[in-house]
Amino acid sequence: MTDPTSGAALRGAVDLSALRNRPTAAGPGDTVAPSSAASVASLVMDATDETFAQVLELSRTVPVVVDLWAEWCGPCKQLSPILEKVVTELGGRLVLAKVDVDANPQLSQAFRAQSIPMVVALVGGQPVPLFTGAVPEQQVREVFAQLLQLAAQNGVTGTVAVDGAAAPEAPAEPPLPPLHAEAFEAIEAGDYPRAIAAYERALAENPRDAEARAGLGQVRLLDRVQGLDLQAARAAAAAAPQDVSAQFAVADLDVAGGHIDDAFDRLLDLFGQLAAADRGPVRERLLELFGLVGDTDPRVVRARSRLASLLF
Template identity: 30%
Template sequence: MDMIFNSGAKPAAGAAKDLIKDGSAATFVTDVIEASRAAPVIVDFWATWCGPCKQLGPMLEKAVLAAKGAVRMVKIDVDRNQELAAQLRVQSVPTVYAFKDGRPVDAFAGAIPESEIKAFIAKLTAGAGPSLDDYVAEAKQILAEGDAQTAAGIFQQVLQHDPDNAPALAGLLRCLMALGDAEQAEQMLARVPPALAKHADIQAVRTALELAKTAATASGETANLRRRLAQDADDHQARFDLALAYYAANETEAAVDELLELYRRNRAWNEDAARKQLVKIFEVLGFAHPLAKSGRSRLSTMMFA
């Protein structure tokens, strides 16, 4: 599968270029009229000699980038596009128009505070369709239902608009794991910028990869490990390995049960290995997952009994 994500600085610049561009009379129909049928477009009429333009422009760009694809921006230099400015009755700069569905729907003139810019964009994008967060949530649900290929495609599209979207990146990495390409997931993870790598979703994927590696060593040994436990219920290594085997086979609940039983029998075994492994599994599942909630509750009861 070809990946569109690149963890360096260039993708962010590319995304900004797609969302914010310099326009002209020659490109106005394409960049504004036609583009506004897909997403609202803000048109900033400015001039190099205009002081307020230098204040407003960066604030507009910041707000557009923060909208993460819900709105786009085109900058028009009035000195180079005087006829276009006249057609739109631009009498002073800065003047900002908002286009939607091929026509102007709102406008303002002069520099305004950042709070008003946010309100302007919020009004423009209200009811504009699903947000990137909505698409991420949809992809997560599709992945949970077992269609990793489709989910990966949605995560990739989100990352095209917002390369630093940690939940989308984590979702894409999980898709790779589900598709049996843990090696590529590890390579992508190694290229994630340090700041993004600290995100809880990315850390959970890192833990999931570590667990998968550990569990792979016990995969296929379930029957033998059960026999060992039948002969000696205090064979702690066998129980620990059985939990890993269950995890490798996607029997996560059984893995949690065995680790909790191991903790109940000998919480200090192998430097608190059962609890540490449980914490990793809960991290991978996510705080809101029912199994993580019940498992944490059972573990807490044992710890403070």
Template identity: 50%
Template sequence: MRGVVDLGALAAKPQPASAPAAGATAGDGTGGADSADRAGQTASSLVYDTSDATFDADVIERSLTVPVVIDFWAEWCGPCKQLSPVLERLAAEYGGRFVLAKLDVDANPMLAQEFGVQSIPMVLAVVGGRLVPLFQGAQPEAQVRRLLDELLRLAAENGVTGTATGEAPAEVPEPPMDPALAAAYAALEENDLDGAAQAFRNVLAADPGDTEAKLALAQVELMLSTRDVDADQVRADAEAKPEDAGAQIAAAELDLATGNVEPAIERLVGYVARSAGADRDAARVKLLSFFELLGPDDPRTAAGRQALTRVLF
């Protein structure tokens, strides 16, 4: 995790003043803001979404010239819906003396875990690459203003006095895809499962460590394994044979291949809970392979692992 400091520690470690980057102007480092003078600056130009893929550019690099406040939120969070509009309005009112990066914890669980997010809303700041905890939970606007003014004062003491121009941070371009990998995805888009599987195997033959191709091949092989099955018969067998490992695994694979992820996980978790011995282990191993297919960033992986742990122990 990136270094965590509190406001006092940041104040105790002043950094040499740095020149504002292109598109930024020097600020005076004092508290408050004149909203009338900044009426032309809109909140949307100073507020943007960030993610695990763009966090370094959106937050760390940008914090070298202007303080970046991070709003950790989620769609289901009621207090977030009260706090976020306040932060967005203040970002406009303060006229670019800080920018607001919004991070959806459900869409970016690994990043939320890295920053130790246990409850939301949670607000942190980054100044000159240093993490500055601000507050957790919805706060009165007066308290938010006081903390922002203190943040800006400490930022000025540490040489971070730039003002954002209102331009959104540039998107990080994706690197060009390996032509062989692109050919595999093209076959997949054309529903040529056999061709896609062979193309992914070709990629892995050239680079056995290509994790993207390895994962994609596993997904294609799952689709191939369920392509010609009688779905109604598979589900009927699973219903008629609740204690049969093969029937339950086959139904779970069918669910996963057709996009019914939660039912697939629930089926195998339930089977693990009521079975024993080799059958239980077969279902557990299959479930772990599902988690690998979904990837660690999928919230359903974390939820499924927790459910599996509960029935195992």
């Protein structure tokens, strides 16, 4: 499991270790970045089971967006051009690696691609779930902006040049709003309560600040899981199935580790067991985690449906 107490939560339970040391000889038609990551043939490349180790290495220099798709998938054909357009416009700050799940079963299994299109990112070799399903261009831009912030927090701030093209000028980074900057500084210092307070003040000033809301959800999770031991938390939860605090601890650790369905199922089971008067905190925690994972994520959609059935 990725360490959820790092400066930024690289969320994901994807195990890519078996793909790190594969032979990297490219097959016909494959376009994969060289291991030096100084330049690429294109900002949009195809990746395979055999060449994915190079993609992992590239992600240590620049965030790599992985688009898991298939030829028969209609929503994939809607989403892929949007991803390509936005990545290209970012001028080398992101790279897009396209994975045909039918032709690359090991990658499909590693990423647990139960539904496509599925989009994840790699930052420093670590997976970061982004979204599943076709989403509008504006949402893609917002997610990629958050991805670049997350990458910067983890020291992945490089750019790549396209072979044969002049190196693009790095676009000027707009200055962070003061409260966002305060939150980032606090996160880097490991002072999560101060980061939470900064994001809460930002939301008080502008309730529609989506980046502050997303940052607040992530840093609250970081604060809650800091210092928790997974085995001890699971033992405590097993010993007290209706202890709300014990179940919350395991659910938070599961979300931090990318086990989203496990977390939701645990809290929904707990919700169903409690008396109506005691359900409020569980519902609030579920809604908070729904917002953290993303309202369009199919796992959230399923969990919301089950929550509604338990309520009514």
